[in-house]
Amino acid sequence: MRTPCTPGETSAPLRRCALPPLLRYPTADELGARAAALVARHPRDARLRRVGVSRAGSPLWLLEVGHGSRQALVVAGPHANEPVGGATALRVAERALADPRLTEGADTTWNLLLCLDPDGLRRNEPWLTGPRTLGHHFRNFFRPGFLEQPEWLPDGADAAALPETRALLAVQDELRPFLQCSLHGVDIGGGFVELTRDLPGLDRRVAGIAARLGVPRELGAYDALYWPGLGPAVYRIPPPRRRDLAAAITEAAVESTWFHPHRHGTVTAVVEAPMWGVTAVADGSPAADAEAVLRSASHALRRDTLLLAGLTGRVRPHLAGVPDAARLLAPVDDYLLVCPGLADAWDPDCGNDSSHPLPPMTTARLTAVRLAGLRLVLRTAGLLHQLVTRAGRDPAGALPELERLIDARCADCRDGFGARWIAVSRQAEYQARVVLAAFELAVRAPFRSGEPGWGTGTAVPMHRE
Secondary structure (H helix, E strand, C coil): CCCCCCCCCCCCCHHHHCCCCCCCCCCHHHHHHHHHHHHHHCCCCEEEEEEEECCCCCEEEEEEECCCCEEEEEECCCCCCCCHHHHHHHHHHHHHHHCHHHCHHHCEEEEEECCCCHHHHHHCHHHHCCCCCHHHHHHCCCCCCHHHCCCECCCCHHHCCCHHHHHHHHHHHHHCCCEEEEEEEEEEECEEEEECCCCCCHHHHHHHHHHHHCCCECCCCHHHCCCCEEECCEEECCCCECCCHHHHHCCCCECECCCHHHHHCCEEEEEEEEEEECHHHHCCCECCCHHHHHHHHHHHHHHHHHHHHHHHHHHHHHCCCCCCHHHHHHHHHHHHHHHHHHHHHHCCCCCCCCCCCCCCCEHHHHHHHHHHHHHHHHHHHHHHHHHHHHHCCCCCCCHHHHHHHHHHHHHHHHHHCCCEECCHHHHHHHHHHHHHHHHHHHHHCCCCCCCCCCCCCCCCCCCCC
8 A cells, every 4th residue: 555645745765756757748638638537436435527728728727625614726837848747646646536635634625727828739749758858849849929838927916818828717716725836847957945925844855855866956056046045946036017929928027817806815835846957056156157157158149149140031932821829939039039138137238227136156056057049949940840840941041050059059059958858757766846835834824915015016027127
């Protein structure tokens, strides 16, 4: 008989949490099927209901576990290219069914939205099963443009246009959860957590979980480069600003479903788990020769952006009739929009906005900046690669240049940063344990809207614009 895991950090050895081996990410259809099978095995304590449909008509499934009066909400798959959350959600459901301390003992019902963007997940299925190489991943990568990402509310909740967004908002308002966990994935880097409200002690829990599972912690996460720290690898999300598209694309604080339920006293934890781990993101020591490295990173990003902008201009006239060309071009245009400003923000020779200088450069922060540049280039090149290959011809002659660029930047990640693949089962185990740690701490110190300082403060832009 399997012994259930201890909540939170779990002092039990990993073998006590032995679940069936998870060799790959589940697809959108498999998530629903596995949840239905779970309900069939536990009909008294688990339920599955449809809470909406995607733009393409796929069901949005909410798996409910337990009968408590307090609600915990877990949102998987908010970003199409981050599939670990679905596996994590199923793992958390298994734990909650096996351990009454997580349900009856905490008077809690777990509500697990298995995939917020199933249409986007389906577009990533060509790389889900492997091979586990960076080149294969980025050549098949898909992430929609900013305005098609269902967690964001660029025009506020009342004007939410996407059916996936409206479904999540309705679930939040129905459940009024005391805790919301949004499950994300880092393609290259390490694990970290972003909170809308402090959960004291979470940084220590994350440290223990990461050490047990061999997952590097991001001590200078790029998404939170200008955000307050709540402890190593745990960051405070500043209150949102409206209509700040350039900052939003680069993950700065904007109107979002992370903040929407705060009127109900919800604390949101954004839990990031890495696919390819990089050891240097966990090095908090001062960076050597930081200005030279920043200068080199900014120059490299400008160079690659100019190349990609030129290739995009050459490819665009030949895309008539290419399926979904507009959806693939939207994120390309988003990335090309923000890259020049980011290069300027990093360049010590620009100094065009002294009001928001870069924070002191540790090795972790410097590594995160450099990886961010590589990530943007690889995503843009991968999307253009798909556009050209879908067209079935290459009249612009772009494919050889895209192939060389993707190969070179993947080699930079692999050879220059030592990026190593982390098994899917370990990614999901790490993320599930962090979710349970946040749950345990939130249960002990529930929040209420209207507390002093709730939702106040001044947003800090993540990048100079």
